[in-house]
Amino acid sequence: MEDSFKIPQLLLRYALGITFLTPVADRLGILGAPGTGNIEWGNWSNFIDYTTTLMPVFERSIVNVMGSIATIGELLVGICLIIGFKTKYAAIGASLITLTFIVFMTLSVGIQKPVNYGVFTASAAGFLLSFIPNYKWSIDNLLNNKTK
Template identity: 60%
Template sequence: MKNSFKIAQLLLRFSLGISFLTPVSDRLGFLGPMGNKNIEWGNWNNFIDYTATLMPFLSRPVVNVMGIMATIAEVIIGILLIIGFKTRYAALASCMLTLTFIVCMSLFLGVKAPINFSTFTVCSASLLLSAVPGYKWSIDDLSDDASK
């Protein structure tokens, strides 16, 4: 089957990857302090405070671990999507991670929170990306070419 998604999948990979790496940069303080325009957290403590609101059933030490795990997952998923390595698995992981965010945000902050963060869009776009038949201009594509 002809892959007619060449440009669309590339743009989707990049936009999803950047959508994971930008909030990580924010929570690590790379984009500036809290209070600056378009800065959500500005530092790790503010991010963990926010994470605690999404998981009020967990103790603070467990929330810290969950924040670390989410951050590591977001960095890995973001990089894998941008370079196009194990793209289908990264897209599925993106979908599952953002679905988890949607559930927690909806339950503890209301449904407007995941809408404001475009979490529904990222989740759906990730699922769509996982169904694309091939990933042109990716490491996956290079390794497929090498195996032919």
């Protein structure tokens, strides 16, 4: 049976990967200064300020650590999805990271924010991607072909 997921899995990997890398670039100031264009944060301090509103029970220093962990996770997941390395695990990670965002956003600012930001869709997309059996045009596929 022919693999009918070749193009959809590639597009989904890229879409999710970009969805994770863009906010990382924003919070690191790579996309522009705060208040310009479509910049959400523009720097780390603004990102932590916003994250503190999502986690009001934690002190800023703890939020800074959690924000750092989330940023590293998003960076790794985004890169792995785009290049197709450990794709199944990266997709599960994407789903779990966004599910965590859903919980914190809903509890702190209400359900509308995660809906507006497409977090439910990203979480479901990561979960769906983890079930695709073969990731054509990926490092995973290259490694699988070498071992056969």
